[in-house]
Amino acid sequence: MADILLVHGSCHGAWCWRDLLPELVALGHRVRAIDLPSHGADPTPVAEITLDHYARAILAALEGPTVVVGHSMAGYPISRAADLDATHFARLVYLAAYVPWPGHSLAEMRKRAPRQPLAQAIRLSENSQSFTIDPAWLADVFYHDCTPEQQAFAAANLCPQAVLPQATKVTLGTTYARVPRSYIQCLRDGAVPVEFQATMARDFSSEDVYQMDTSHSPFFSAPLTLAGIIDQITRQPGDAKI
Numbered sequence: 699m700a701d702i703l704l705v706h707g708s709c710h711g712a713w714c715w716r717d718l719l720p721e722l723v724a725l726g727h728r729v730r731a732i733d734l735p736s737h738g739a740d741p742t743p744v745a746e747i748t749l750d751h752y753a754r755a756i757l758a759a760l761e762g763p764t765v766v767v768g769h770s771m772a773g774y775p776i777s778r779a780a781d782l783d784a785t786h787f788a789r790l791v792y793l794a795a796y797v798p799w800p801g802h803s804l805a806e807m808r809k810r811a812p813r814q815p816l817a818q819a820i821r822l823s824e825n826s827q828s829f830t831i832d833p834a835w836l837a838d839v840f841y842h843d844c845t846p847e848q849q850a851f852a853a854a855n856l857c858p859q860a861v862l863p864q865a866t867k868v869t870l871g872t873t874y875a876r877v878p879r880s881y882i883q884c885l886r887d888g889a890v891p892v893e894f895q896a897t898m899a900r901d902f903s904s905e906d907v908y909q910m911d912t913s914h915s916p917f918f919s920a921p922l923t924l925a926g927i928i929d930q931i932t933r934q935p936g937d938a939k940i
Contacts, residue, residue, distance in 0.1 A: 700765050700788070700932035704731040705756060707770030707795070708859040709831055711738025714769075714852065718917040721925035727932065732759045734775065737857055744828045747860035749868070753779040760786035765932050767791040770890060770914065771859075774804050774868060781874035790877055791931055793924075794884040794914055797898040804864040811894040815839060828858035839888045840914050848918040880906040880931045882916075882924070889914040906934075 702722060704715045712731035722729045735742040735751045742751070752775035756766065765788050768776035773795030780787045796804050808816070819835035822828075831839065833853060841849045881899035885892050899907050908927050910916050916924045 699726045699728065701762060702727050702729045702928065702932070703756070703759055703764050703766045704729065705766065705768045705772040705776055706731070706734065706737065707768075707772050708864075709737075709856045710769070710852075711740075711855060711857065713738060713855045714915070715917055716851075717848075717921040718924055721921045722928060725925060725929045727929070730759065732756070734772075736860060738855075744858050744860045745825075747863060749775060749778055749863040749866040750782075752863055753782055757783055757786075762786055763788040765789045765791060765928070767793055767928060768795050769793045769917070770795050771804060771864065773797055774863065774866075777870055777874060778868060780877045781868075781870045784873045784877050787877045789931065789934075790879045791928065792879065792881045792899070793916070794882065794887050794890050794895060796890070797879075797881070798868045798870060800869045801867055803867045805861075806867070808864075811891050813891045813894075815888055815891065822861075823858065826861065828860050830858050831856065841918065842888055843886065843913045843919040844915060845918075848915075852915075852918070878906075878934070880908065880934070882908045882910060882927060884914055884916060885909055885911050887912075887914045906931075 706714050711733045715731040719729055733740040735755055736744040736747045756779040764786050766776050773792050776790055777798050796807055819831050819839050820829050821832050836853055881902050883895045912919050
């Protein structure tokens, strides 16, 4: 059994793990999902959010050695949190997630990808402090292999995404480098190009890279398969040397 913390991506909240949570519990794990600040039930105004707000919320949720799974955008805050204090990080798992490059913000990394599938879907707020995803593009970028019920559930719960955390440059140090890492690629991803996921995972050990034949949201479209991969990851040797 492992302690697992699930951290959602842009515009999402803890609600997105609805279908995955029971599958991981059934495998014997202790699992929690959090709302990052300004997401889900968290009332923090979106204009106040920084990358370190996200990172410190993750640190506050850790109660002991934990496998921390970050989806998409969450690759940045889980990495930043581990760099601030790796004490309770047993492993980082990047689920179709951004792995920070030195001196780059997430927004800069996104522009370095060979394709920009999200560009046509993002709608920036009038004050440029947040963005949303155009409802007409939701299925294409996030949920094309999900059921109509799952798509409707997600659409009803999505929230504005703060821009500042994604515009913040990060350079990670030796504390982060000590934490073991795994990557789960989504081969039919409509948000983060799969070839860019492969680029971000190229420095990972081959045994730490997994693949799923899904959209950007396997927690909806293939929760049983995703739970099995996470379960396999938790059984790997190599706890963080802290």
